[in-house]
Amino acid sequence: EEEEEEGEVEEIRYVVGDVTQPQHTGSSDAIIVHCVDNSGRWGKGGVFSAISARSPQPEIQYTLAGKMKDLSLGDAHVIPVDDVMSRDEGRDMLALLVSQSRDSTGKLSGIKLSALDTGLLRVARLARRRKASVHLPRIGHSTPNFNWYGTERL
Numbered sequence: 001e002e003e004e005e006e007g008e009v010e011e012i013r014y015v016v017g018d019v020t021q022p023q024h025t026g027s028s029d030a031i032i033v034h035c036v037d038n039s040g041r042w043g044k045g046g047v048f049s050a051i052s053a054r055s056p057q058p059e060i061q062y063t064l065a066g067k068m069k070d071l072s073l074g075d076a077h078v079i080p081v082d083d084v085m086s087r088d089e090g091r092d093m094l095a096l097l098v099s100q101s102r103d104s105t106g107k108l109s110g111i112k113l114s115a116l117d118t119g120l121l122r123v124a125r126l127a128r129r130r131k132a133s134v135h136l137p138r139i140g141h142s143t144p145n146f147n148w149y150g151t152e153r154l
Helices: 046-054 057-067 113-130 148-153
Strands: 030-037 076-080 092-100 133-135
Touching (some): 030 046, 046 057, 046 092, 057 076, 057 092, 076 113, 092 113
Parallel strands (some): 030 092, 030 133
Antiparallel strands (some): 076 092
């Protein structure tokens, strides 16, 4: 559970489905969260492909941010994703959380919990301001030695 600034408690709701197609949003805005590294190289398959089917903008913006060296651990790059497919009410946005790094040899680090925590706090502030729901896949799924339950507490 997350305690909001106004003292209300918001529970985590687990939903099965495509994270890029937010459910139970009504007319509210939705923020889709996806973890990325600091390289600016868009991935293939999985959530990356599902995001690309929604909108070409995230890949374009992420690649550009990488070229401009604007991908620091803990960043949350928020990009509208309603240009190809949208809901009747409410807007959908994608928050790319820079929570992994790639070294000069191309080796990918694990998810850095401090960067993830910083990015999630930024998303939470935006969600409160916009009264938006937050939708994320099970972060770290299939990542070796990654503890989802530790992440869940963030």
